[in-house]
Amino acid sequence: MAFSPGDVHTKKRLFHRTDCRHAHSSSPACDDAADAAQPENQKKESPVINTRREKTKGRRPRSRKRSAADRGNYFKDFRYNKIRPVFSFYHLFDGERKNILLSTFFLLIKHSPVWILPIATANIINALTTPEGDPVPIFIINLILMSVLVLQNIATHTLYIRYFSISSREVEARLRTALVMRLQQLSISFHEEYKSGTIQSKVLRDVDSILVMITQIFSNVILAGVTVAFAFVVTLTRKPIVSLFFLVMIPLAVGLMYVFRKRMRFNNTQLRVAIERMSAKINEMIEMIPITRAHGLEKVEIRKMGSHMTHVKKQGVKLDVINAFFGATSWVVFQIFQLASLGVTTALAFMRVIPIGDVVLYQIFFNQIISAVNFILAIFPQITRGYDAFVSLGDILENPDLEKQDGKRPVREVRGGFEFEKVSFKYPSMQSHAVRDFSLVIRAGERIAVVGESGSGKSTLMQLVMGFHRPQTGRILLDGKDMTEINLHDYRRFLSVVPQNTILFSGTIRENISYGLKNVTDRQIRQAIRIANADEFIFNLPEGLDTMLGEHGAALSGGQRQRIAIARAVIRDPRVILFDEATSALDVVSEKQVQDALELLVKGRTTFIVAHRLSTIRNADRIVVMKKGRIDEVGTYAGLMRKKGEFVTLKKLQG
Ligand SMILES: Nc1ncnc2c1ncn2[C@@H]1O[C@H](COP(=O)(O)OP(=O)(O)OP(=O)(O)O)[C@@H](O)[C@H]1O
Ligand SMILES: [Mg+2]
Incomplete structure (x- = not known):
C-alpha cells in the first residue's frame, strides 16, 4: 500500500x-x-x-x-390526520387558497356562455314567436352578448389553468415531499418491513390519483354544481313548478351515489392493494434477474408475476363492472326524468302557461343538469380512487414508527466508548432473540472484531450500535450516556459505515464518495481513495473520478464497490467505524492492501469489524465470538487461540 x-x-x-x-x-x-x-x-x-x-x-x-422544497416547508405546513382526512385535505391547500379562488373565479367566467346561451336562445325564440314587437333588436343584442361571452374564453381559460396549475403542482410537490421527508424519518424497522415497490406506488401512483381527484373537484364538480344551481334559480324565478323536476334530481343522484359508494370504495381499495403488491413484486423481480437467469428460473418468475397480473386484472374487472353498472343505472334514471320533463313543459306550453321558447330553455337546462349530474357520477370513481389514495398515504404520513430526535440530548463530541449492559433484541417477526444478554465494555479507540457463525447476530449488533434498533431490554451507553437519550442524528455524524452490501447511487464516483458533504476538494477525494486502495482502478477508468455509476453507468466488481464504500467512510473522518464484512468481497491481494489501509484509518477510532475471514483480524484489540446472539468468547487473537474454544473451532472450519 x-x-x-x-x-x-x-x-x-x-x-x-x-x-x-x-x-x-x-x-x-x-x-x-x-x-x-x-x-x-x-x-x-x-x-x-x-x-x-x-x-x-x-x-x-x-x-x-x-424553491419551496429547499425551504422544506411542505411538511411543516401539512399535517396529516388519518381519522379526519377531509381536514387534512383542506390543509393541503394552506397558502394556496388564493390561487384556488382565482382559478375558480376564472373558471366560472370562462364557462359562463354555456349558462347564458339557453336564456339568449329562449329570448330569441320567444321574440320570434310573439306577434307583437320587433324581434330584430332582441336578436342583435343577444347575439352580441353571446359573442362577447364566447370571445372572453381565450383569456379566462388560460388564466384559470395558470392559477390552477400553480396550486395543484404545489400540492403535488407538497405531498411527495411530505412522503419523502417522512420516509427519511421512519425507522429502519419500517423500511425493513415495507417493500420499496409498495412505497414507490404510494409516492407515484397514489399522488397521481389524488391530483386527478383535485382536478376533477376544482373543475368539473364546481362547474356541475354551478350549472345545477344556475338552472334551478333561473327556473325558480320563471316557473317554480318546473324547478320541482330539477329539485328531485339532486336527492336522486345523492341516493344513487350512496347506494354504490361502499362497494366502489371497497373495490378501489382492493385494486390499489393489488397494484401495490404487484409493484413491490416487479421491483423484487428486477433485482433478482441476475440470480433468476443464473439458475434458469425465468419461467418460474414469469409464472409468479403472471399470477400477480391475473389478480390485478380480476380486481380491475370487478371495479370496472361495478363502475359501469353504476354509470348505466344513473344514465337510464335521468333519461326517464328528462322525457317526463319534456312531456310536462310541452303540455304547459300547449296550455299557454309558458312561452314556446321556454320549452327549449328548460330542455337545454335539463340536459345540462343531467350532463352535470351524470358527469359527477362518472367521475365519482376517480374521486373515490383519489380519496382512497389520500387515506392510504396515512400508512406513511401517520406511521408512528419514527426515529424521534426532538428534545434529545445533543451530541457535540464522541469519544467512542461503548457499554453494553445485558442488551437483548428480538425482531418482531422472529421467535428468538437476534442478540441476547450482550454485555461488554468497549474503550474509546478500541478495535473490536466480531465473529461467529451466520445468523449469530453480528449485523444486528452493528445495527444496535448505529441506533437503528433499540434493545428491548438492557441498554447501550455511548461515552457513558444512554443511547436512547441522545440525538442519534448528531451521533451518526461521527459514524462511518461500510455495510455488508455496498450501496452506490447513480452518479459519479466523486459524488458517491463525497456523499452528503459539500465543498470536498479533489485532493481530499484522492487521499481518501488512496487510503481505501481504490486509486488504481478508479484512475484506470476512462473518466476517473467522474465516471458515472448506476443506471447505464460503469459496472464495478464487488471488491471495487466496497473500496468506494471504504473511501466514503474515510472521507467523513469518523470517531466510530463499522465494517460489516468489509473485506469479504476483496481478492487476497486487495484484501491485504485494504487491511493495511485500515490499520492507518482505524488508529484512535473505535472500530467494529465483522469478519468472516478469521485470519484478517489478528490485529484487533479484542475478538468477540458470538453464538446464537450471545457472547461465547471474548479475548485477543492469541488468547482465544490458546483457549481452544469456539474461535478455534470456527478457524478450523475455515481450514
Ligand atoms: N430484518 C430482520 N427481520 C427479522 N429477522 C431478522 C432480520 N435481520 C436479521 N434477522 C434474524 O436475526 C438473526 C441474526 O441475524 P444477523 O443478520 O444479525 O446475523 P449475522 O451474524 O450478521 O449473519 P451473517 O454472518 O450471515 O451476516 C438471524 O436469525 C436472522 O434471521
Ligand atoms: Mg451479517
Whole structure:
C-alpha cells in the first residue's frame, strides 16, 4: 500500500478540513453538510445547528431564489390526520387558497356562455314567436352578448389553468415531499418491513390519483354544481313548478351515489392493494434477474408475476363492472326524468302557461343538469380512487414508527466508548432473540472484531450500535450516556459505515464518495481513495473520478464497490467505524492492501469489524465470538487461540 508519512500528515489536514461537527465550526461547507444531514423540522431543535447558523448569518447571504422544497416547508405546513382526512385535505391547500379562488373565479367566467346561451336562445325564440314587437333588436343584442361571452374564453381559460396549475403542482410537490421527508424519518424497522415497490406506488401512483381527484373537484364538480344551481334559480324565478323536476334530481343522484359508494370504495381499495403488491413484486423481480437467469428460473418468475397480473386484472374487472353498472343505472334514471320533463313543459306550453321558447330553455337546462349530474357520477370513481389514495398515504404520513430526535440530548463530541449492559433484541417477526444478554465494555479507540457463525447476530449488533434498533431490554451507553437519550442524528455524524452490501447511487464516483458533504476538494477525494486502495482502478477508468455509476453507468466488481464504500467512510473522518464484512468481497491481494489501509484509518477510532475471514483480524484489540446472539468468547487473537474454544473451532472450519 502506497502510504507515506507525508500522507498521514495531509490525511490529518484532510480530516480537519471536513470536520463539521464542532459547535463552533463556522465553515459554509459545514453549514451545508449539516443542512443536508438534518431534516428541516429538526434544525430548529438542535442548538448545535443554531449556533452554527447564527455565526454564518450575514456572512453568506443566500441570494439565490430558494424553491419551496429547499425551504422544506411542505411538511411543516401539512399535517396529516388519518381519522379526519377531509381536514387534512383542506390543509393541503394552506397558502394556496388564493390561487384556488382565482382559478375558480376564472373558471366560472370562462364557462359562463354555456349558462347564458339557453336564456339568449329562449329570448330569441320567444321574440320570434310573439306577434307583437320587433324581434330584430332582441336578436342583435343577444347575439352580441353571446359573442362577447364566447370571445372572453381565450383569456379566462388560460388564466384559470395558470392559477390552477400553480396550486395543484404545489400540492403535488407538497405531498411527495411530505412522503419523502417522512420516509427519511421512519425507522429502519419500517423500511425493513415495507417493500420499496409498495412505497414507490404510494409516492407515484397514489399522488397521481389524488391530483386527478383535485382536478376533477376544482373543475368539473364546481362547474356541475354551478350549472345545477344556475338552472334551478333561473327556473325558480320563471316557473317554480318546473324547478320541482330539477329539485328531485339532486336527492336522486345523492341516493344513487350512496347506494354504490361502499362497494366502489371497497373495490378501489382492493385494486390499489393489488397494484401495490404487484409493484413491490416487479421491483423484487428486477433485482433478482441476475440470480433468476443464473439458475434458469425465468419461467418460474414469469409464472409468479403472471399470477400477480391475473389478480390485478380480476380486481380491475370487478371495479370496472361495478363502475359501469353504476354509470348505466344513473344514465337510464335521468333519461326517464328528462322525457317526463319534456312531456310536462310541452303540455304547459300547449296550455299557454309558458312561452314556446321556454320549452327549449328548460330542455337545454335539463340536459345540462343531467350532463352535470351524470358527469359527477362518472367521475365519482376517480374521486373515490383519489380519496382512497389520500387515506392510504396515512400508512406513511401517520406511521408512528419514527426515529424521534426532538428534545434529545445533543451530541457535540464522541469519544467512542461503548457499554453494553445485558442488551437483548428480538425482531418482531422472529421467535428468538437476534442478540441476547450482550454485555461488554468497549474503550474509546478500541478495535473490536466480531465473529461467529451466520445468523449469530453480528449485523444486528452493528445495527444496535448505529441506533437503528433499540434493545428491548438492557441498554447501550455511548461515552457513558444512554443511547436512547441522545440525538442519534448528531451521533451518526461521527459514524462511518461500510455495510455488508455496498450501496452506490447513480452518479459519479466523486459524488458517491463525497456523499452528503459539500465543498470536498479533489485532493481530499484522492487521499481518501488512496487510503481505501481504490486509486488504481478508479484512475484506470476512462473518466476517473467522474465516471458515472448506476443506471447505464460503469459496472464495478464487488471488491471495487466496497473500496468506494471504504473511501466514503474515510472521507467523513469518523470517531466510530463499522465494517460489516468489509473485506469479504476483496481478492487476497486487495484484501491485504485494504487491511493495511485500515490499520492507518482505524488508529484512535473505535472500530467494529465483522469478519468472516478469521485470519484478517489478528490485529484487533479484542475478538468477540458470538453464538446464537450471545457472547461465547471474548479475548485477543492469541488468547482465544490458546483457549481452544469456539474461535478455534470456527478457524478450523475455515481450514
Ligand atoms: N430484518 C430482520 N427481520 C427479522 N429477522 C431478522 C432480520 N435481520 C436479521 N434477522 C434474524 O436475526 C438473526 C441474526 O441475524 P444477523 O443478520 O444479525 O446475523 P449475522 O451474524 O450478521 O449473519 P451473517 O454472518 O450471515 O451476516 C438471524 O436469525 C436472522 O434471521
Ligand atoms: Mg451479517
